[in-house]
Amino acid sequence: MVDCCFETADGLTVVDFKTDRVFSALEVRQRAEHYRPQLEAYSRALERVLEKKVVRRALYFLAAGETMEI
Numbered sequence: 001m002v003d004c005c006f007e008t009a010d011g012l013t014v015v016d017f018k019t020d021r022v023f024s025a026l027e028v029r030q031r032a033e034h035y036r037p038q039l040e041a042y043s044r045a046l047e048r049v050l051e052k053k054v055v056r057r058a059l060y061f062l063a064a065g066e067t068m069e070i
Contacts, residue, residue, distance in 0.1 A: 002042050011055035018061045032059050032068040039070050
């Protein structure tokens with residue numbers, strides 16, 4: 001399930017919130033790569049259903065307070 005999706009003038013942005021207990025920049029980058037396929041699947045589904053382009057994908061890691069764009 002997509003946590004958050006919103007539209008800007010450029011297209012759709014997809015944000016997924018993660019509760020992983022990661023804190024360092026390295027851990028955030030590693031976990032972001034782990035979740036890349038999930039965000040790509042969300043993007044394909046949204047583009048198909050909404051017929052709009054996904055222009056930004058981001059993961060927000062709650063424990064680290066960090067956003068990682070994919």
